Amino acid sequence: MLDDTLKAQLAAYLERVTLPFEMVASLDDSETSRDMRSLLETIQGLRADMISVRFDGADARKPSFSLQRTGTATSLRFAGLPLGHEFTSLVLALLWTGGHPPKVEQDVIDQIKSLDGDFNFDVYMSLTCHNCPDVVQALALMAIFNPKVKTTVIEGGAFQQEVTERDIMAVPMVFLNGQMFSSGHMLVEEIVGKLDTGAAAKDAAKLSAKDPYDVLIIGGGPAGAAAAIYAARKGIRTGVAAERFGGQVNDTMAIENYPSVQETDGPKFAAALESQTRSYGVDIMNLQVAQSLVPAAEPGGLIEVKLANGGSLKSKTVILSTGARWRNVNVPGEQEYKNKGVAYCPHCDGPLFKGKDVAVIGGGNSGIEAAIDLAGVVKHVTVIEFMPELKADAVLVKKLHSLPNVTVHTNAQTMEITGQDGKVNGLKYKDRATEAEHLVKLEGVFVQIGLVPNTEWLKGTVELSKFGEIIVDAKGHTNVPGVFAAGDCTTVPFKQIVIAAGDGSKAALSAFDHLIRH
Known part of the structure; x- marks a missing residue:
């Protein structure tokens, strides 16, 4: 799972572990489970004196594993492999569980510890999302420092059925006690502030002083x-x-x-x-x-x-x-279907549209780069550009036109993003030369029209x-x-x-x- 360089780096980090903890895996006979077993055995082998591992877990989500500091009631679980952008989140979770202090202000830690209630978080992420790690690390930290907080980090690609059932079309997406809590980037201070209703007033007084x-x-x-x-x-x-x-x-x-x-x-x-x-x-x-x-x-x-x-x-x-x-396109359906098919970050949300038809609104560098990126993941990309020609650099335009699963409409005005049952199902645009209106059936729209x-x-x-x-x-x-x-x-x-x-x-x-x- 890990090359020699990464193993050496991980071994150096794990030297900072000062408290013993256990990893408990719930596996099936899938290839991902085999990879998870290999990853956990590697981690355990690097600090066998402090880290133990078991493979007899009975969690319903397979493959998954929990981190449990000896003698505590913490509850942190990773469902699917936390690699890609989330490998750092895994390393930090190992260190924090093993007693290494986080680089977080002490008053934030105190706030986390003082939270009272039952907080059961599910956070869905993708391995290519660069906004997800902050949210994952925040909720992992909260689970480690407060036993009343339970966090499960779920890799959407490994649990597609859950993603479909919960209509997750953007990451990171967080559920608290089964109900939608947040979508998009959040820092630990924001999450704690949302749970601690008196935090804003205390913060305001502190700043004013x-x-x-x-x-x-x-x-x-x-x-x-x-x-x-x-x-x-x-x-x-x-x-x-x-x-x-x-x-x-x-x-x-x-x-x-x-x-x-x-x-x-x-x-x-x-x-x-x-x-x-x-x-x-x-x-x-x-x-x-x-x-x-x-x-x-x-x-x-x-x-x-x-x-x-x-x-x-x-x-x-x-x-x-x-x-x-990011500038909004300001057409009917954009706000209604935001995070339900309307997205602004192709790197974060692109993998959620694997095998689907999507559109990119915008023909500048950002739009064309997004279309090229998405073309490697989705079934088909339709580019909608208001001006008669694409505005992106020539090298990007050349690359775009070389792709077999991309259609470009220039001189086209986006009129509406349509949907059904709470999700995007199409985009209406008008040909500015002929005034003819067209409907493209698709499941995702990425808005890339400037700032x-x-x-x-x-x-x-x-x-x-x-x-x-x-x-x-x-x-x-x-x-x-x-x-x-x-x-x-x-x-x-x-x-x-x-x-x-x-x-x-x-x-x-x-x-x-x-x-x-x-």
Whole structure:
């Protein structure tokens, strides 16, 4: 199951295990069960003094295995093989079960331990989903630290019947006590906050009590991280309030054009950004949504940022780096069938449509890359592009046209996403040249039509362009004194990671210049 290099790496990690635990497998005569037996025997053999394994489990889901720390009542189970993107989740679960402390704030651990009730989680994931590990690791952590939390991690490809019966068409998808709990990316703080109803008020009070910052950055993508690093290196008090550190980078699979980094993926890049930012002592406040900006009442006064949870933060200067999000196509059926056939991440949800017909709306680089990816998994891909020609790079278009299971409709306007029994069953589009309407029968629609800046909360405060972008000058100044902006939320052309990082650095230097002059 594991090559020699991976075994050596795993053996080094397992040296950190300090408490004995047991793995109990429930197997059948399938090939996946044989692979699971091999994997568990390998793990056990690497730390036989601390890890034991049994193959007499009686769980209904086969193949599956549980992790059980000796002398505790924890309940964590993996159904199917946790490989691919989930191998890291397995390694962390082994370490945490074996007593190695997680890299999580102590107050979050305390919150997990204090949860009271019966919490039985089923989390469905796919091995190609880069959003799934955060959710899987969060729920695994909760099961290990609170015996009232029971977590089963289910690999959708191994349990297709369950996926069909529960109408799972997007991952990660979480059920709590048999009822739908969440769909999509979530961090452990979000899950705990959803269960702990008093968490938001406590968090708001904690934030409002913080001392003012010299530089407060709103947004934690490449622009926000770079701004924080540059500001902190000036020795000034720096804070970052972010909805999700890393921002949209977390949803990017391959990064191959960042200077000095030949190849990486979004989650790794985002994790590196956060690690470097923390190394400079920056106060990172995750899961924070900004609601309004209150400019300083007088020159040299404090700027206030009010948050959605009721808290507020104050600072001498503010850098806005809120980034952008996927644009909706805004046709009937899109919201109704979201996660029921309408999807935005081909890497995450593509495997759930194996052998099915799907459409991709959008003929830019993102859309054509998605269509090429999906063509290797699904039965057939239909590309719908509004303009008369595809807008993607020529090399991508050439590759697309070489695929036998792809149909392209240009000059086509999406009119409606249709469905039946709660699931997508087709897409209506209009030929813009002839006005003729057509219906394509399919089971999935992937929307890939660009970005919209996250700036609605700034209307009436900071000057925005007609596209909603923050208007900035060459140094990142906005029209509000002491307020700067950087990255994809601004009028700076070309939305690229390297450009956003440069913008963030520039905005931080401008903010520092403002501080020493005013």
